[in-house]
Amino acid sequence: MAYKSILTVAAAPEGAGIAVDAGAKLALKGDAHLEALSIGVDRTQLGYSYIGAGAVMIQVAMERAEEEARANEKALKEALEAQGPDLRSSLDSVVAQLGAVGDLVAARARYSDLVVLSKPYGPAAGPEAEAVVEAAMFEGGAPVLIVPETGLASATPRRVVLAWNQSREALVAARRALPLLKTAEQVVITVVDPPVHGPERSDPGGMLCQLLVRHGVKAEVSVLAKTLPRVSDVLARQCQDLDAELLVMGAYGHSRFREAILGGATRNSLEATQVPVFLAH
Structure with a gap:
C-alpha cells in the first residue's frame, strides 16, 4: 500500500x-x-x-x-x-x-x-x-x-536498518514500512542479542527476511551482540556504520508508563537519533 x-x-x-x-x-x-x-x-x-x-x-x-x-x-x-x-x-x-x-x-x-x-x-x-x-x-x-534536525535526505532512502526482536510491534512496523523498504537499495534486518532459546534461535530474522524478499525487498540479516549499554546505542552505531538513511522499529514494546520512567529503546532512539525513525505499534 x-x-x-x-x-x-x-x-x-x-x-x-x-x-x-x-x-x-x-x-x-x-x-x-x-x-x-x-x-x-x-x-x-x-x-x-x-x-x-x-x-x-x-x-x-x-x-x-x-x-x-x-x-x-x-x-x-x-x-x-x-x-x-x-x-x-x-x-x-x-x-x-x-x-x-x-x-x-x-x-x-x-x-x-x-x-x-x-x-x-x-x-x-x-x-x-x-x-x-x-x-x-x-x-x-x-x-x-x-x-531529526538533519531532515529526510530522500523520499527513497537507499539504506535502511530494520530493528527486529520477534515482537508484534516490530512486525507491524516492517509491514507498514513496506513502501519505503521496497524502494531501498539495502535493508539490513538487525537483531541484537537474540534469545538462545527463542523460536528463531536457529535463524534469527530469517523468516522476516524471507517475507520481505518475496515482496521484492533487498533484505539481509545482521546479528549483533549487545556490546554497548543500550540496544538503542547498538542500533545507532549500526545506522552510522552502514550510513543508513532510515531506522524502522516497533514502538513501545512494554507499557508506556514504564517506558516514560525507565526510558527504553523507543525513547532512547528518538532522543539521540541522527536519522529519521519509522515507528509503528
Whole structure:
C-alpha cells in the first residue's frame, strides 16, 4: 500500500519546516496529499475546568493558545509554500486544552496512511509533542515517521536498518514500512542479542527476511551482540556504520508508563537519533 494521505502536526513553530519538507518529499514522490495541522495548546487546563477558575485567567490562557496556533500556522504555511505548486496540501488550525490534544490528533491520524513529525524531545518541545506521537500511533493506529534536525535526505532512502526482536510491534512496523523498504537499495534486518532459546534461535530474522524478499525487498540479516549499554546505542552505531538513511522499529514494546520512567529503546532512539525513525505499534 502506498502512502496517499500524509499528516503532519505542529504544536510549536520549531521543527514545523523540517516535518513539512519530509512530508512533502514523500507526498510528491507518491502522488499523495499532505495535510498540515496547527495546534495551539491551553496548558492551564487538562480538558476540563476547575470550579472557581477565574474567567479572566481562562480567557488569558485561551488567547495565548490562539497566538500559538497562529504562530504554528504561519510556520506551516511558509513551509508549504516553499515546496512549490506541485504539492497537493491543506492546512487547518485549532486550539485545544492539553488533555484533548490526543483525541484531536488521533481523529486525524485514523484517516492518514502516515504521520510525519519532528523529534518530540528537545529544548523547545513541550509535553504535547510526545502526546502527539503517542496519539497518532496508539489511538490513531497510524505509523509515524520522526524526522531529526538533519531532515529526510530522500523520499527513497537507499539504506535502511530494520530493528527486529520477534515482537508484534516490530512486525507491524516492517509491514507498514513496506513502501519505503521496497524502494531501498539495502535493508539490513538487525537483531541484537537474540534469545538462545527463542523460536528463531536457529535463524534469527530469517523468516522476516524471507517475507520481505518475496515482496521484492533487498533484505539481509545482521546479528549483533549487545556490546554497548543500550540496544538503542547498538542500533545507532549500526545506522552510522552502514550510513543508513532510515531506522524502522516497533514502538513501545512494554507499557508506556514504564517506558516514560525507565526510558527504553523507543525513547532512547528518538532522543539521540541522527536519522529519521519509522515507528509503528
